[in-house]
Amino acid sequence: MTQQATLKTIYRLWWPLALTWLMMAVEGPFLAAIIARMGESATNLAAYGIAYAFGLITEAPVIMLLSASTRLARNRCDYLRLRSFSVALCGLVTLLLLLLLVPAVFNPLMTTLLGLSSALSIHVNQALWLLLPWPAAIGMRRFYQGVLIAHHQPGRVAFGTLVRLVTMSSAAFSLWSFSTLPGASLGAFSLSAGVVAEALATRWLARRAIATSIAENGDETVMTSYLDLSRFYLPLAMTPLIGLSVHPMVTFFLGHSARALESLAIMPVLYALTFLFRAIGLSFPEVAIATLRDGQQNRTVVKRFALYLALALGGGLSLIAFTPLNLIWFATLSGLSSELVRLAIPPLQIMAFFPALTVAIGYQRALLIDAGVTLPVTLATAIEALGIFSILTGLVLYSALPGITSAALAYLFGRMLALVYLWWPCSALSSQPS
Numbered sequence: 001m002t003q004q005a006t007l008k009t010i011y012r013l014w015w016p017l018a019l020t021w022l023m024m025a026v027e028g029p030f031l032a033a034i035i036a037r038m039g040e041s042a043t044n045l046a047a048y049g050i051a052y053a054f055g056l057i058t059e060a061p062v063i064m065l066l067s068a069s070t071r072l073a074r075n076r077c078d079y080l081r082l083r084s085f086s087v088a089l090c091g092l093v094t095l096l097l098l099l100l101l102v103p104a105v106f107n108p109l110m111t112t113l114l115g116l117s118s119a120l121s122i123h124v125n126q127a128l129w130l131l132l133p134w135p136a137a138i139g140m141r142r143f144y145q146g147v148l149i150a151h152h153q154p155g156r157v158a159f160g161t162l163v164r165l166v167t168m169s170s171a172a173f174s175l176w177s178f179s180t181l182p183g184a185s186l187g188a189f190s191l192s193a194g195v196v197a198e199a200l201a202t203r204w205l206a207r208r209a210i211a212t213s214i215a216e217n218g219d220e221t222v223m224t225s226y227l228d229l230s231r232f233y234l235p236l237a238m239t240p241l242i243g244l245s246v247h248p249m250v251t252f253f254l255g256h257s258a259r260a261l262e263s264l265a266i267m268p269v270l271y272a273l274t275f276l277f278r279a280i281g282l283s284f285p286e287v288a289i290a291t292l293r294d295g296q297q298n299r300t301v302v303k304r305f306a307l308y309l310a311l312a313l314g315g316g317l318s319l320i321a322f323t324p325l326n327l328i329w330f331a332t333l334s335g336l337s338s339e340l341v342r343l344a345i346p347p348l349q350i351m352a353f354f355p356a357l358t359v360a361i362g363y364q365r366a367l368l369i370d371a372g373v374t375l376p377v378t379l380a381t382a383i384e385a386l387g388i389f390s391i392l393t394g395l396v397l398y399s400a401l402p403g404i405t406s407a408a409l410a411y412l413f414g415r416m417l418a419l420v421y422l423w424w425p426c427s428a429l430s431s432q433p434s
Contacts, residue, residue, distance in 0.1 A: 003294040010291055010305045016154035017283035020161040025279045027168065028052075029272070031190060034172050035183035044183030047123035050116070051188055053248070055131045058097045060244055062089055062139030064236035067369050069146020070286045071222075074293065078222050079147070079213040085229055086143040089237075090136035097135060101128055127188035134192050141199035144206040149286045150293065151209035160202040168194030222372065235378040236369070242381045246388055247271075250407050253389075257396045257403025259343065266344045266404045269334045273348070277317045277355035284309060284359055288366030299367075306363040314356030321345070321352040347408035357415045364422040367429050376425040380418040388414035 035044050065086055072078040100106060106128075110121040145157045172190040175181050181189070223229040254263045288302050320326055326348060330341040365377050388410045395406035 003298075005291045005294060005298040005301050007301060007305055007308075010287060010301065013149070013152055013154050013290060014283060014287045014305075014309075016158040017149070017287060018280045020154075020158045021279040021283045022276070023158075023161050023165055025275060027165065027191075027194070030169065031172060031187045034176055035187055038176065038183040038186070041183065043120055044123060044187075047120055047127055047182075047184035048187040050114075050120075050124050051127035051131055051184060052191075054100065054128060055097075055134050055188075055191075056244055057241075058093050058100070059135040059138045060240040061093055061237040062086075062135060062142065063240040064233070065089070065139055066142040066146045066149075066286060067289060067365075068233055068236060069143045070149045070289045071146075071293065071369055071372075073147040073150045073209075073213050076214050079210070081223055081226065081229055083143065085226065085233070086139060090139035093135040093139065094132065097128070097132055101125065101132075123182055123184045126182065127184040130185055130188035131192055133196055137192070137195040137199040141195065141202045144199070144202040144210075146286065147206045147209045147213060148202070149290050151212060152290065153205075153209055154287075156205040157202070160198050160205055163201040164194040164198035167197035232372060232374055235374040238378045239381045242378070242385050246385050249389060250392065250410070253392045253396055254403040254407060257406060258400055259402040259404070262340055262343055263403035263407070266336070266340055266347070267407070269330065269336065270344060270347060270351070270404065270408075273320070273329060274317065274351050274354055277313045278358045281309065281313055281355050281358035281362060285362040285366045285369075288363055289370050292366065292370040302366070303363065306359050310356035310359040313359060314353040317355055318352040321349045343402055343404060347404045350405070350408040350412055354412060354415065357412075357419060361415065361419055361422065364419070364426045367426050368422070371429050373425060373429070376422060380422045383421050384414045384418035386414075387417040 031048070032045065035041060035048055038044060069082060069086075072082050100109070106125060107121070110116045110124060111118070116124065141160065145160070148154065148156050168190045171193040172186060175186045175189065179186075223232060251264070251267070254260060254267060257263055284306065288306070291298050291302050320329060326345050327341065330336045330344050330348075331338070336344060361380070364380075368374065368377055391413055392406055392410040395401055395409065396403065399406065401409075
């Protein structure tokens with residue numbers, strides 16, 4: 001059944017999801033602040049960061065279950081098939097993390113490849129054991145979040161994330177006050193507790209939407225077999241795997257660039273600011289997918305909403321980047337020295353419209369996922385990553401620019417390359433009748 005969307009109805013679907021992303025954005029800094037106030041803070045912060053990085057890599061294959069569920073969870077056959085697929089995929093990623101913890105794999109990886117000390121490796125090992133429930137819980141809560149979004153219940157998604165934050169913060173404060181658990185283990189346990197609580201809460205909150213999905217038989221089944229579903233989802237699974245490789249590689253390049261130490265010091269501050277704006281844009285693709293599934297006549301209003309959102313986010317970050325507000329962020333709030341502030345402002349100005357590009361590429365991906373054309377989404381991410389690495393290599397080797405400025409330019413032009421590439425498949429879809 002088609003449903004005509006308006007800017008108002010899209011906004012009502014979008015803002016709870018934007019709030020969800022903003023709530024998740026505070027999770028990492030909150031736990032890092034607690035760990036920094038515990039014993040052996042440097043060692044535990046490092047161990048927590050390493051364990052978290054491996055957790056992100058392990059969860060990468062399940063991240064796009066949110067988009068897949070938003071696209072497919074509207075009738076009995078597709079819902080049940082995707083649910084079974086999701087359970088199997090979550091079991092697989094848990095086994096992969098368990099394999100990593102086998103001593104014959106873990107010890108050479110940490111000591112030989114990464115060059116970690118034995119003490120640091122022990123903390124990482126303990127943290128990873130506590131993160132074992134993390135990837136499966138992430139996968140299933142994203143699956144059920146997609147069900148909620150598909151049935152236009154985004155407020156329940158936000159409530160589930162609130163449960164996650166309350167559980168995570170309560171666990172962290174309790175362990176900090178009443179246990180002797182090391183900081184890295186405290187952070188890992190708190191993360192796992194929060195996301196498991198969110199997964200359970202989201203499953204409960206989705207019970208009515210699930211009943212609706214199962215009750216709807218119809219003749220609109222999209223995936224006729226598990227093979228079709230695998231062909232649809234595999235490119236989506238590869239997308240975050242490729243994307244997650246970018247930031248560690250950029251960090252490597254910064255370490256070999258001009259003004260390396262200063263660039264490495266500025267990067268987390270710059271990343272945190274830009275992510276606050278990008279996070280709001282990252283909430284848009286599933287909104288677009290859900291609205292497009294209500295009827296292809298909604299393409300125009302979805303595109304218009306994307307344009308307004310892009311202008312708002314790009315304009316908001318530009319307001320900070322090109323006015324004295326940049327001094328307030330870098331000097332007053334972040335505590336950077338005057339020299340670091342001077343180096344940080346040009347890359348911030350370069351990245352000012354990056355949140356707008358995040359919305360634009362999210363719109364393109366939504367069009368393609370709605371049409372069941374997922375390979376270009378992965379290829380665009382690969383092109384973006386290759387562009388970033390190529391541009392950054394050239395600038396680091398053959399220019400005197402500070403590394404952080406080179407990184408900002410590489411991020412910007414890499415994203416633009418991906419947008420240009422996706423223009424062709426999206427144009428082909430747009431030329432089809434609405």
